[in-house]
Amino acid sequence: MIPDPLTDSIATGDWPKVEALARVRLSLKPDDTEARRYLALALERQNRLPEAFGTYQALLAHLPSPPPSDIVHDLARLAFRLDHMDMAEKLYRFVVHAEPDNVAAIAGLAASQRQQMKYDAAIDGLKIALDAHPETSELWNVLGTVVNAKNDPQTALTFFDEALRLDADNHQARFHRGIAHAELGDFNSSLNDLFACIDGFSDPSNIASVRLTTAQIALCAGKTDIAWPLYEARHKTGTAMEVHYPFTAPRWQTGQPLAGQRLFVSAEQGLGDEILFGTLIPDVIRDLGDEALLSLGVEPRLRSLFARSFPKAHVYAHRTRREDGRISRQFDDFIEAQTPIDQWALMADFCATYRPTPAQFPAHNAYLKADPARVSHWQNWLNRLDDRPKVGILWKSLKTDIIRERYYSPFDDWEILLRREDITVISLQYGDARAELDAAAARGLQIITPPDIDLKDDLDDLCALTCALDLTLGPANATTNIAAAAGARTWIITSPNNWVQMGERHYPWYPAATAFMPHDLSSWDEVMGRVDQALTNLISGPYRD
CATH class of the missing domain: 3.40.50 (Rossmann fold)
Structure with a gap:
């Protein structure tokens, strides 16, 4: 047999060479679908995901209709990695229709639905698949991730346990079980699972993810001796996200x-x-x-x-x-x-x-210096509004997905504060907040937007504004970090088991800030009630230092 440099390079994992050889072959024969697929594979393995995705799309254009399901499956996997979830769902659905017993495609379809918060559709599809393949560990694992995303980690543990009963070496299931344990506050069980699978992955992205997750959960448990060495994984070395x-x-x-x-x-x-x-x-x-x-x-x-x-x-x-x-x-x-x-x-x-350790955090840790002239400007503007305490609020992040949304109090839960008549509420929400502001106005609730400031980009001026306010209140994000780091009175509405709290009830990074956290991710209304009571206590005393 005559040696083929292209397939030989694939066998040795020399992906830059595979790319070069595939491009040469395509320059000579543009309709060579095998070379185009090799090119897509080489680009993907070099973490050049958008290029790989475009190459797979070009490959499909050169194939008859309907295209081979294995190539569509490759494209679906890449769409998922690129966070094109709607497209991933459609592509996986094509593969499942063509190959009803393709367990990997069934799992991919459910995962793409999970990422779009289509929990019931994902669960229904997995139930049907598990009726046909009850001994498939991968399907039980994905079902567990969907149920956990739906905010039921206790039930999710049952599915992860079943996945591991069927395959004790299912590292993904053990990893996800560790996360579920952590969400329930059982950090020892979580770390046991994570350390059991920490060396079980070969893909650099998975390696970085499990090591970083282990570091963060160790920080939740206050185990900084374990956490800080593992925190090096934040660099995602060897992945497309490495900087x-x-x-x-x-x-x-x-x-x-x-x-x-x-x-x-x-x-x-x-x-x-x-x-x-x-x-x-x-x-x-x-x-x-x-x-x-x-x-x-x-x-x-x-x-x-x-x-x-x-x-x-x-x-x-x-x-x-x-x-x-x-x-x-x-x-x-x-x-x-x-x-x-x-x-x-x-x-x-x-x-x-x-x-x-948390004991090594300084008692006073404000280090940002606001512009005094701009602080004075904002104090004058606020004083002209009325003589009530001025409370700046924000309620969401610009980055939203199924994971992040669970860690933010829904806007409706803020109504208990917005209906107060003893404060003036100032919007610090950056990004497009029109929907929430319009909804509040429709209920007769006033949130004042400060003039002539871009709350997303004018961070120097934002710092001055938070120093002029009587209180800055919101989730842990750039705005509350700026306020706390400048020494402004800051209340942070944080999720339970937030790693930056390092197992403490307060915020070690900002000792003067006050942390409010729900007992679990389904009790945001309860924590907002505690914030409301704390605000009453603050206003009943001297609210200006």
């Missing part, structure tokens, strides 16, 4: 001295995380011995706020882009300035050093 940095200097390692080092520290993860982990910067500056030795890279919207808060540090804006499936974080002004550095680090790299 690459441009530095040639060595990366700082835990335990290395900082005194006298010229250090670049980059913010990381989301906007709220940048502010949260920014609470470590004063510790870093103390050990550097000179604030001027520090360079900081932060989200562009935070640059002026951090520059005022750390006046001697060099503060730069970062820019993140994806090119050829690779995410890179750039600091253009830093590169142009040619500022010399000895080492670089990411903000959360210092957690193990400065926050080894």
Whole structure:
């Protein structure tokens, strides 16, 4: 048999070479569907998912109708990974119609419905499939994930147990059972499950997910000695979500001295995380011995706020882009300035050093400095409204999915506060809040939107506004992080078992903030009642310090 370099490269997993050879073959023969499929596979394995998805779509255009179900299945899997859930559902449904006993496609269909909160449809389909395949561990596992997403972790445990009875090596089921245990507050059982499967995955995305989840649940249990080493998984190394940095200097390692080092520290993860982990910067500056030795890279919207808060540090804006499936974080002004550095680090790299346990969090941890002139501006505006206490509220995140929505109090539950006649409610909700504001107005409830401020992008001014308010109230997100980090009175309505609380009833990162959490994710109305009572207690005393 004549050796085929393309198939040989696939066998050895040399995906860049597979891509190159497939492109050469397609340049010579554009209708070569086998080469196009190899190209799609190579792009997917290199985490260039949008390109792989487009290549599979082009492949389908070259095939007769109806197309082979295995290729549609590949496209459905990619649509799911790219969060195109409606398309994934339709593609999986095509495969299931063509192959009614294709268990992987049945599971994929149910998972795509779960992600769209079509719980009953997913459960109905899985019941039919389990009647035909009752000994299939994968189907019991997916059923457990749907029921857990529906906020019934206790019942979900039954299905995960059955999945593991049928296949003790079903690492996905053990992982999901660990999550269900954590949602019930049983962190020991959760960690037992997670550690049992932590080395059982081969896909880098799964490896990063289970390690990061284990770190966060260990933090929920206050087990920081376990958590901080595993938290390195937040970088998602080897996956399409890994962020690459441009530095040639060595990366700082835990335990290395900082005194006298010229250090670049980059913010990381989301906007709220940048502010949260920014609470470590004063510790870093103390050990550097000179604030001027520090360079900081932060989200562009935070640059002026951090520059005022750390006046001697060099503060730069970062820019993140994806090119050829690779995410890179750039600091253009830093590169142009040619500022010399000895080492670089990411903000959360210092957690193990400065926050080894909740006891090591400082009693006072406000570090952001609002613009005094803008604080005065907002105080004047608020005082002109009336003489009642001014409470700024926000109630949702711009990012919504089945996981995140469960951790936010529904807007209807805010009515108990909105009907109060002893406060004036100011909207701090960024993004499109028209539906909720219109619904409130229709019920005769007033929420005042502050003028001439973009609550999503004008973060420096937002910081000043929160400092002018008598109270900022909302879920744990960028706005409440900014308010708490600036020392403004902040009440955070948080979910139960939130890892940032590290097993405490308060917020160690912001000791002056007050945390309110429901007993479980179905009792948001109860926690809003407690917030209402706390507000009554606050107003009955001096509400302005």
